[in-house]
Amino acid sequence: MELAQELLLELGLEPPISHDIVASMRDVISIDEAEIPWAGCLVPGEEGLAITLRAGDSHGKQRFTAFHEIKHTFMPGFRSVPQYRCDPAAPPPETSPRNASLEALCDVGAAELLFPRSWFSADLAGNEPTLDLIERLAIRYDASLEATARRLVTLYPEPALLVGFEPACKPTQPNAQPALRVQWAYTNTSGSWPFVPKHKSVPESSVFGRALNGERVEESATLKGLTSASTCPVHVSSRLYPYIDNQGEQHMRVLALITPTRKRRSNHAA
Numbered sequence: 001m002e003l004a005q006e007l008l009l010e011l012g013l014e015p016p017i018s019h020d021i022v023a024s025m026r027d028v029i030s031i032d033e034a035e036i037p038w039a040g041c042l043v044p045g046e047e048g049l050a051i052t053l054r055a056g057d058s059h060g061k062q063r064f065t066a067f068h069e070i071k072h073t074f075m076p077g078f079r080s081v082p083q084y085r086c087d088p089a090a091p092p093p094e095t096s097p098r099n100a101s102l103e104a105l106c107d108v109g110a111a112e113l114l115f116p117r118s119w120f121s122a123d124l125a126g127n128e129p130t131l132d133l134i135e136r137l138a139i140r141y142d143a144s145l146e147a148t149a150r151r152l153v154t155l156y157p158e159p160a161l162l163v164g165f166e167p168a169c170k171p172t173q174p175n176a177q178p179a180l181r182v183q184w185a186y187t188n189t190s191g192s193w194p195f196v197p198k199h200k201s202v203p204e205s206s207v208f209g210r211a212l213n214g215e216r217v218e219e220s221a222t223l224k225g226l227t228s229a230s231t232c233p234v235h236v237s238s239r240l241y242p243y244i245d246n247q248g249e250q251h252m253r254v255l256a257l258i259t260p261t262r263k264r265r266s267n268h269a270a
Contacts, residue, residue, distance in 0.1 A: 004071075004109055004113050005112070005117065007113075008022075008116055014119070015116065015119050015141050016141050016142035016143075017114060017116065017141075019063055019114075022067070022070055022113060023051065023066065023070050026070055026073040027048050027049050028042075028070065028073070029045075029047055029049065030048075030050045030051070031051045031053065031066060032050070032051070033052070033053050033054070034053075034054070035054075035056070039061070039065045039068075039085040040052060040053045040062075040065035040066065040085045042069040042072050042073070051066060051069045051070075053065055053066060056248070057246055058243070059142075060138070060143045060147060061144050061147075063142060063143060063144075064110050064111075064143065064147050065085050065110075067109070067110035067111075067113040067114050068085050068106045068110040069106075070113065071105075071106040071109030071110055072106055074109070111147070111151055114141060114147065114151075115141055115143065115155075117155065120141070120152075121155055123137060123140070124155060124156060129152060129156055129158075129160060129237070129259050130237040130257065131149075131216075131237045131238070131239055131257055132237075134148050134149045134257065145241055145255065149162050149255060149257060150186055152257075153187065153188050153257075156188060157190060158191070158259065159190045159191030159193065160188050160257065160258070161185065161186070161187045161193045161257075161258040161259075162185070162186045162256070162257055162258070163182060163184070163185045163186075163196060163208075163226075163255075163256045163258065164184045164253060164255055165181060165182055165202065165208055165253070165255075166181065166183050166253050166254070167180050167252055168183070168199070170201070171199060179202075180201060180204070180209055181200060181201045181202075182196055182226070183198065183253075185198075193258075194229035195227060195228075195229070196223075196226060196227050197227075200227075202225055202226060203225060206221075206225060206226075207219065207238055208236075208256055210238075211238040211239045211254045211256070212240055212254050216239045217239060217256075218235075218237055219235070219236060220233045220234070220235055220236075220261050221233065221234060222234065223258070233261045234260060234261055235260070236256055236257075237257040237258075237259075238254060238255065238256035238257070239254070239255065240252065241253050241254070241255055
C-alpha cells in the first residue's frame with residue numbers, strides 16, 4: 001500500500017490514474033492486447049518488460065489487470081520468470097506455477113493504484129453507499145463496476161456486504177431450471193455478516209429477483225431466504241448489470257450492496 005502511494009505521489013497523478021504512465025516508470029516498454037487464455041501476463045525481455053492483456057476483457061478489467069502486472073514489478077524474482085494473472089479455468093503454464101498469496105497481494109496493490117486510497121476515501125465521505133454512487137465512481141476512476149464496488153466495501157468505514165448473483169443451475173442439479181443464485185459474496189471487516197452460501201437461490205419476488213427483472217431497488221429489507229441466520233432489517237441497493245465474458249457469452253449479473261438500515265440522505269456528487 002505504501003509503495004503504491006509513494007509512486008503516485010512521485011508521479012503527481014490524479015484519478016483516473018493512467019496505467020500507461022505508471023507502467024513506464026516501472027520499466028514496462030509495451031502494453032498490448034492478444035487472444036490469450038489468461039487475464040494478463042508480464043514478460044521480461046532484453047529491452048524491458050512487456051504486459052499483454054486479454055483482448056476479450058472489458059476496458060475496466062484490462063485496467064485492473066494492467067495494474068496487477070505492474071505491481072508484480074515490486075516483487076522479488078519478477079524478471080526471472082513470466083508472471084500470469086489467471087482465471088480458475090486457465091491455469092498458468094507449468095513453467096510459471098501460480099503463487100496464490102503473491103497474486104492476492106498484487107490484486108491488493110492493483111486496487112491501491114487504480115483507486116488511490118486518499119482520493120477514494122474522500123469521495124466516499126458524506127455519500128450514502130449505493131449503486132448510484134458506485135456507478136459515478138466507476139466513471140471517475142475509469143474502472144469496472146465490480147472492482148469499484150469491491151473497493152467501496154473495502155474502504156467504507158461501516159459494515160457493508162456485496163453479493164453477486166447470476167441465473168444458474170445448482171451444481172448437483174445441472175439439468176434443472178436455472179434460478180438466480182449467489183456466485184460470490186464480499187464483505188469488509190467493519191462488523192460481522194451471516195454466512196452467505198455460494199449457489200444459494202433467491203426467489204423472483206425478492207429484492208434481488210426484482211433487480212433481475214430490471215427494477216432499480218433501493219429499500220429496507222431482510223436477508224431472509226439468502227442466509228439461514230436471523231437478521232435485522234438492512235438497506236439493499238440492487239440492480240441488473242449484464243456483462244459479456246471473454247468467450248463472448250452474456251451473463252445476467254445482479255449486484256447487491258447491503259448495509260445496515262439507518263436514516264438515509266440524498267447522495268451528493270462524488
